[in-house]
Amino acid sequence: MTRAPETAAKKVLIANGQGFWGDSILGPVRLVNEGPLDYLTLDYLAEVTMSIMQKLKIRRPEMGYATDFVTLIARVAEQLVEKDVKVIANAGGVNPHACKDAVLKVLASKGLTGIKVAVVEGDDILEQLDELMAKGERFENMDTGEPLERVRDTVTSANVYLGAFPIAEALDQGARIVITGRGTDPGLVIGPMIHEFGWAREDYDKIAAGTVAGHIVECGAQCTGGNYTDWREVPNLARIGYPIIEAVADGSFVVTKHEGTGGMVTVPSVTHQLMYEMGDPAAYITPDGVADFTSFSLNDDGPDRVRVSGVKGAPPTPTYKVSMSYHDGWKATGQLTISGPDALDKARLCAEIVWERLRMDGFEYSADERTVEFIGAGVCHAGIAERDDATEIVLRMGVKGSDRHKINRFGPELVPLVTSGPPGVTGFAGGRPKATEIIGYWPALLSKELVAPRVTVYSS
Amino acid sequence: MPKQRIAQIAAARSGDKGEGSNVGIMGRSRLAYAFLKEHLSASVVREHMSAINSGAVERFEADNMLVLNFLLSDSLGGGGSASLKTDAQGKTHGLALLELELDIPQDVLDSVAS
Numbered sequence: 148m149t150r151a152p153e154t155a156a157k158k159v160l161i162a163n164g165q166g167f168w169g170d171s172i173l174g175p176v177r178l179v180n181e182g183p184l185d186y187l188t189l190d191y192l193a194e195v196t197m198s199i200m201q202k203l204k205i206r207r208p209e210m211g212y213a214t215d216f217v218t219l220i221a222r223v224a225e226q227l228v229e230k231d232v233k234v235i236a237n238a239g240g241v242n243p244h245a246c247k248d249a250v251l252k253v254l255a256s257k258g259l260t261g262i263k264v265a266v267v268e269g270d271d272i273l274e275q276l277d278e279l280m281a282k283g284e285r286f287e288n289m290d291t292g293e294p295l296e297r298v299r300d301t302v303t304s305a306n307v308y309l310g311a312f313p314i315a316e317a318l319d320q321g322a323r324i325v326i327t328g329r330g331t332d333p334g335l336v337i338g339p340m341i342h343e344f345g346w347a348r349e350d351y352d353k354i355a356a357g358t359v360a361g362h363i364v365e366c367g368a369q370c371t372g373g374n375y376t377d378w379r380e381v382p383n384l385a386r387i388g389y390p391i392i393e394a395v396a397d398g399s400f401v402v403t404k405h406e407g408t409g410g411m412v413t414v415p416s417v418t419h420q421l422m423y424e425m426g427d428p429a430a431y432i433t434p435d436g437v438a439d440f441t442s443f444s445l446n447d448d449g450p451d452r453v454r455v456s457g458v459k460g461a462p463p464t465p466t467y468k469v470s471m472s473y474h475d476g477w478k479a480t481g482q483l484t485i486s487g488p489d490a491l492d493k494a495r496l497c498a499e500i501v502w503e504r505l506r507m508d509g510f511e512y513s514a515d516e517r518t519v520e521f522i523g524a525g526v527c528h529a530g531i532a533e534r535d536d537a538t539e540i541v542l543r544m545g546v547k548g549s550d551r552h553k554i555n556r557f558g559p560e561l562v563p564l565v566t567s568g569p570p571g572v573t574g575f576a577g578g579r580p581k582a583t584e585i586i587g588y589w590p591a592l593l594s595k596e597l598v599a600p601r602v603t604v605y606s607s
Numbered sequence: 608m609p610k611q612r613i614a615q616i617a618a619a620r621s622g623d624k625g626e627g628s629n630v631g632i633m634g635r636s637r638l639a640y641a642f643l644k645e646h647l648s649a650s651v652v653r654e655h656m657s658a659i660n661s662g663a664v665e666r667f668e669a670d671n672m673l674v675l676n677f678l679l680s681d682s683l684g685g686g687g688s689a690s691l692k693t694d695a696q697g698k699t700h701g702l703a704l705l706e707l708e709l710d711i712p713q714d715v716l717d718s719v720a721s
Contacts, residue, residue: 369620418672422674428672441670445672527699531656584688586688
């Protein structure tokens with residue numbers, strides 16, 4: 148691989164335009180169009196996403212990836228090439244080659260030839276589970292310590308969180324678009340840093356700095372004023388700018404956004420995101436190293452610029468984290484709106500009527516299997532900010548359990564409240580609630596030497 | 608001295624962590640952080656959030672960010688897709704904790720006045 152001699156002075160702009168599958172397409176489209184950029188990263192995978200994709204793939208072998216990504220490429224391909232913006236996306240899901248084929252097809256249809264597209268794989272271990280267990284891997288649940296045997300027969304996906312180095316390798320090989328399956332979110336951002344600055348696996352502080360940068364941008368606009376406590380202070384949320392990391396070789400970086408976009412980048416806005424999904428701040432573990440989130444300093448560096456420096460890191464652990472999903476039963480939820488007067492009293496009666504009618508028909512749900520919420524009376528802040536004088540209430544009810552038939556029996560007793568309950572019951576649009584699958588989440592660990600990440604580069 | 612909401616001296620963000628949630632609390636000034644570090648213990652948070660979280664509460668500190676991080680171990684009604692709750696991801700738990708009222712000294716309140 149070649150490294151530019153001016154590495155020390157080089158600034159690299161790495162943005163994240165997608166915080167989760169379902170985030171606005173305007174984020175990445177505007178990042179490409181509204182200012183300078185070197186790398187666009189995109190995160191499409193939540194924990195349950197892999198299981199949903201696995202099911203799509205079983206039904207149709209050419210599916211099982213984030214099709215939104217292909218839609219995005221179709222929309223911005225010309226600008227990406229013109230501005231030389233490279234793209235790194237975990238859009239591959241459980242079928243990264245199908246994703247790559249779809250992207251190559253889009254590029255070809257636009258006459259964009261010679262564009263290198265890489266696939267990073269090796270994260271999907273579903274087919275090897277039994278073999279790995281035979282080798283002594285136990286896949287005990289990291290949260291509960293239970294052995295995998297309890298749910299082994301219902302496991303629907305199993306993926307290792309790969310690190311940043313395979314992404315860097317793909318970029319080293321000239322890839323302009325890198326498609327991965329399951330990997331760490333910060334890895335999407337660390338990958339280009341390793342590629343651009345030639346960081347080694349032993350550069351623990353620098354890898355940790357990349358981890359902090361990746362964590363700050365991984366939820367898109369959540370560090371630029373989205374979901375911010377003092378929301379009235381945030382300018383122009385509708386046009387909120389997505390975050391950009393201005394990285395340099397020593398590992399220090401600036402968080403910023405494109406000029407003229409809405410939102411804001413301040414020490415508090417960045418701190419808000421640093422707190423998100425935080426565990427022990429002194430030990431943020433990724434496959435590439437352990438970052439200490441108590442080590443660095445945050446400083447204002449001009450308007451919409453926050454500098455992060457002094458990040459300390461430690462060597463990686465000998466294991467990869469594995470994310471597995473399994474079938475964990477069924478659930479159904481539904482809601483009705485109940486107007487006043489006496490909205491809360493009527494909502495309580497409605498809930499009682501539903502359970503009583505189901506009981507009459509032989510269907511009882513234990514306290515663990517059912518829920519009632521009176522939205523408007525203080526559901527989110529239960530026990531803290533409740534009130535009994537709401538002018539209207541949304542009655543939300545739900546059941547769950549292993550028997551699909553029993554779960555499906557619930558829905559048909561909710562809507563009849565409109566005509567056979569107290570007055571003022573409405574809002575039954577959307578039909579009867581039906582049973583949907585509960586996808587269980589099983590976090591585990593796997594010895595690193597049993598996993599072999601692979602990088603393959605293709606060309607349009 | 609009347610009790611006051613800690614929202615006056617702190618900001619928050621929360622999200623899911625397995626079957627529980629984390630609530631990050633950021634002091635709005637060094638003095639506010641020092642006050643919170645002394646008075647916003649895991650047991651105070653556990654008591655305040657008891658109708659939301661039925662599990663243990665663990666506290667971590669990040670002095671560099673003026674942040675206290677609380678892990679609520681059982682606050683999502685099962686977590687992930689098994690939850691029947693509206694807020695299955697603990698997105699609102701941060702604002703719920705900011706509703707806590709404490710005896711906040713005047714100098715701490717003054718330290719965050721803009």
